Amino acid sequence: MFLRLGVTSFGGPVAHLGYFREELVVRRRWASEAQYAELLALCQFLPGPASSQLGFALGLLRGGPLGAVAAWTAFTLPSALLIVLFAVGAVSLDGPLGSGLVLGLQAVAVAVVAHAVWGMARTLAPELRRILIAAAAAALALLVPGGLGQLVAIPVGLLAGIVCCRTGAEGPAEPLAVRVPRRAGIAALLAVGLLLAGLPILARVTHDPWAAIADAFTRAGALVFGGGHVVLPLLQAEPAIAAAVPPERFLAGYGAAQALPGPLFAFAAFLGFEMQPGPAAPLGALLALVAVFAPGLLLLVGVLPFWERLRGRWAARAALAGANAAVVGILAAALWDPVIRTGVTGVAPALIAAGCLLLLVGGRLPVWAVVLAGAVGGVLAGLLGAGTGAGAAWA
Numbered sequence: 001m002f003l004r005l006g007v008t009s010f011g012g013p014v015a016h017l018g019y020f021r022e023e024l025v026v027r028r029r030w031a032s033e034a035q036y037a038e039l040l041a042l043c044q045f046l047p048g049p050a051s052s053q054l055g056f057a058l059g060l061l062r063g064g065p066l067g068a069v070a071a072w073t074a075f076t077l078p079s080a081l082l083i084v085l086f087a088v089g090a091v092s093l094d095g096p097l098g099s100g101l102v103l104g105l106q107a108v109a110v111a112v113v114a115h116a117v118w119g120m121a122r123t124l125a126p127e128l129r130r131i132l133i134a135a136a137a138a139a140l141a142l143l144v145p146g147g148l149g150q151l152v153a154i155p156v157g158l159l160a161g162i163v164c165c166r167t168g169a170e171g172p173a174e175p176l177a178v179r180v181p182r183r184a185g186i187a188a189l190l191a192v193g194l195l196l197a198g199l200p201i202l203a204r205v206t207h208d209p210w211a212a213i214a215d216a217f218t219r220a221g222a223l224v225f226g227g228g229h230v231v232l233p234l235l236q237a238e239p240a241i242a243a244a245v246p247p248e249r250f251l252a253g254y255g256a257a258q259a260l261p262g263p264l265f266a267f268a269a270f271l272g273f274e275m276q277p278g279p280a281a282p283l284g285a286l287l288a289l290v291a292v293f294a295p296g297l298l299l300l301v302g303v304l305p306f307w308e309r310l311r312g313r314w315a316a317r318a319a320l321a322g323a324n325a326a327v328v329g330i331l332a333a334a335l336w337d338p339v340i341r342t343g344v345t346g347v348a349p350a351l352i353a354a355g356c357l358l359l360l361v362g363g364r365l366p367v368w369a370v371v372l373a374g375a376v377g378g379v380l381a382g383l384l385g386a387g388t389g390a391g392a393a394w395a
Contacts, residue, residue: 001023001028001072001074001079002046002055002059002070002071002072002149003074003075003077004074004368005019005020005023005075005091005367006074006076006077006078006079006139006260006261006262007078007260007368008257008261008367009075009262010106010108010109010260010261010371011105011106011108011109011110011112011263011303012109012112012338012339013049013050013263013264014051014053014109014113014331014334014335014338015109015112015113015339016055016262016263017040017050017051017054017113017116017331018113018114018115018117018154018331019112020036020051020054020055020058020107020114021036021116021120022115022360023117023118023304023367024036024058024111026119027366027367028318030058030061030062031058031061033119033120033123033124034118034123034124035176035177036058036060036321037120037123037124037323037324037328038176038323038324039054039057039058039061039176039178039229039325040054040327041154041157041323041324041326041366042057042152042153042300042303042307042321042329042365043057043300044327044330045090045151045155045227045371046296046300046303047221047222047223047224047295047296047299048221048222048293048295048296048297048299048300049221049224049231049263049264049293049296050261051263052072052075052265052296052297053128053296053300054075055071055299055301056068056071056072056297056300057178058071059071059072060180061176061178062116062178062279064179070337071128072293072297073145074136074386075262075263076262076263076265076266076289076293078116078258078260078261078262079095079261079263079266079367080183080259080262080266080269080289081261081264081268082231082261083253083256083257083260083261083266083269083270084192084269084270084273084282084285085284086253086256086270087253087270087273087274087281088273089117094383096382097379097382097383098382099382099394100378100380100381100382100383101375101378101379101382102259102378102381103345103348103349103352103378103381103382104349104374104375104376104377104378104379104381105259105351105371105374105375105378106342106343106348106349107343107349107352107356107374107377107378108308108352108353108356108370108371108373108374109339109343110192110335110340110343110344110349110353110356110357111353111354111355111356111357111359111360111374112341112360112367112370113331113334113335113339113363114353115357115360116331117328117331117335118122118331120327120328120331121134121328121332123203124324124325124327124328125313125325125328125329128297129164129165130164130165130196130321130322130324130325131251133160133161133164133325133326133329133331134156134232134325134328134329134332134378135152136156136157136160136326136327136329137153137154137156137157137325137330138326138329138330138332138333140153140329141153141329141330141331141333142241142333142336142337148339149179149333150215150330150333150334153326154323154330154392155228155327156326157322157323157324157325157326157327157329158319158320158321158323159319159327160320160324160338161250161318161319161320161321161322161325162315162319162323162382163320163321164322164324165206165258165322166170166192166314166318167319169315169355177310178304178308179306179308180300180301180304180305181239182305182306184301184305185301185302185303185304185305185306186302188299188301188302189298189299189303191298192222192295192299192302194300195218195222195298196218196222196295196380197218198214199211199214199215199218199219200219200334202215202288203215203240203282207237209240209276210284210287211238211273212240213272213276213284213287213288214239214287214291215233215240216239216240216241216291216293216297217238217271217272217287217288217291218233218237218269218290218291218292219234219237219238220234220268221265221268221291221292221293221294221296222295222296223296224296230263231265231292232254235250235267235268235271236250240275241271244274244275244349249274250291251269252307253267253271253274254267256270257270260326265289265292266289266362268288268291268292268293269285269286269288269289270285270290271288272285272286272287272288273285273288274288275288276391277339292382298328301354314367320384332354334338348377348378349378351377352374352378352381353374354372355373355374355377356370356373359373
């Protein structure tokens with residue numbers, strides 16, 4: 001199931017949250033709306049790729065540790081393989097057909113995120129006080145530059161929840177059902193500290209290129225707040241990456257990554273491939289991919305057992321109600337920028353987005369079918385001349 005999401009989840013990190021909700025909450029009911037929002041709020045608050053952390057947590061909820069690893073692998077593998085194929089020149093989406101396809105897939109993302117925002121708002125912001133919290137979070141996300149607004153919106157929602165959402169917080173909390181032993185959580189946190197402290201020393205002492213790759217991508221993955229796009233300047237600033245990958249090649253790979261399904265962090269596989277010439281290139285891609293995801297996933301595992309104990313208190317439940325409303329606001333802001341501003345660039349994508357939204361709301365089609373319909377619509381628009389320029393920087 002996560003493999004199918006990895007193939008069909010176009011549109012970037014925000015769109016992934018809509019795809020996950022549609023498939024796992026609405027259709028399969030693996031988690032309730034409140035559980036989904038709680039995990040999402042926790043992932044938004046931690047450094048790392050929030051959508052991949054959320055998929056990992058949902059896999060953990062459903063199938064334990066093996067389920068979490070399977071979910072992450074299946075969701076990440078398609079985009080990693082495609083970006084490596086792009087690196088060797090085997091994949092291209094030039095011309096009206098390719099640009100039309102990207103146009104349609106971006107329009108689908110608009111419909112999926114809009115449907116998610118509406119559905120979550122009805123459950124998590126049903127009355128005036130939580131609507132106001134959501135509106136404040138949306139304003140912060142839109143007005144504060146970069147990813148800082150999203151990062152600030154979650155603690156603001158937590159504080160507003162404690163003040164405004166005490167009514168009803170005295171009752172029992174809905175169980176989260178994500179079980180991580182305390183010892184495993186402590187071990188995960190220690191592993192993060194060991195990686196961040198030990199890898200720079202190892203790379204400097206040994207001058208080993210493999211240690212340099214692990215160090216650069218682990219540090220970048222540990223410092224990302226506010227979404228996958230924030231990783232771009234962090235990766236650009238790493239000396240080991242800058243020395244091995246020319247700027248024009250770096251930007252070409254990043255542009256291609258934005259047109260692919262699955263997590264944007266899979267761009268690390270492209271850079272790792274470029275950093276290791278010859279037969280070792282695939283291993284370089286694999287090492288970079290694992291290293292950039294490892295800190296965020298380990299931090300999530302480390303925090304979960306302590307959060308499970310804390311969330312039983314009334315103040316934590318009130319704060320969580322405010323944080324969930326803030327998540328709705330953050331998604332509403334992201335629906336406008338970047339999802340709508342990127343995905344609706346003319347009449348054709350607007351019509352495709354509206355049609356896909358009708359299919360989700362009225363037709364209750366599975367997400368993959370809606371993605372296919374949007375892709376077909378985009379290809380037709382491209383062939384008719386409406387999709388020119390819609391594609392990303394595929395070389």
